[in-house]
Amino acid sequence: MITDTGNIRKLAEDLEKQELDAPGGIPTSQVYAQLLAVYLYQNDLCNAKYLWKRIPQNVKNSHAELACIWKVGQKMWQRDFPGVYTALTVDWSENVGYIMQALLGKLSCDWYLWQVQSEELRMK
Helix, strand or coil: CCCCHHHHHHHHHHHHHHHHHCHHHCCCHHHHHHHHHHHHHCCCHHHHHHHHHHCCHHHHHHCHHHHHHHHHHHHHHCCCHHHHHHHHCCCCCHHHHHHHHHHHHHHHHHHHHHHHHHHHHHHC
């Protein structure tokens, strides 16, 4: 469960270690999916993009959820916020569902705060 930045940072470190320690340098698709989701949660779009580029094509092809997670990342990169929300409306696996739900909650909170700040600036 993601409850604070310490948890997510620890999860990212554990997943990065699993990637480095994997036989042949290629971990399971679940590790890739979780790490990609964590990078998005952290808004670390550069690391997300680099991870996507180093995931072998055969892993991407055999694990469709990876492409769905990356679709969210692409929309975040493009600052297409309606597209981000649309891309997040997927039935996620248990492996990444809790991370993607936390991302949705975080983005919703950020969006709300942005709306409040915009309204305050308009009233001044």
